[in-house]
Amino acid sequence: MDVPYDLTSYVRVLKLASTPSWxxxxxxxxxxxxxxxxxxxxxxxxxxxMSVVPGSTPA
Structure with a gap:
């Protein structure tokens, strides 16, 4: 697990993300x-x- 590489990929995704319009x-x-x-x-x-069909619910 390469932590610096993972963090840079997360930052890249967040930079590409945008707030949706209303x-x-x-x-x-x-x-x-x-x-x-x-x-x-x-x-x-x-x-x-299941309530209407007789015998469908265990008593």
């Missing part, structure tokens, strides 16, 4: 939020189906 940030946040809602909705549908 439009780019809001679009990424919207897509991520939609994905979270979709996964939650799928989980809720599975929960409802």
């Amino acid at each position: 439009e780019e940030f809001s679009r990424v946040a919207l897509i991520a939020g939609a994905g979270i809602v979709l996964v939650g909705l799928i989980g809720f549908v599975i929960f409802v189906l």
Whole structure:
């Protein structure tokens, strides 16, 4: 493990990185939020189906 080489590569990456514009940030946040809602909705549908089907939950 070459620590000086690793540090210079990290600094190089940070210099190349830039702050996203508000439009780019809001679009990424919207897509991520939609994905979270979709996964939650799928989980809720599975929960409802497991509650409705008799004998599906152990007693």
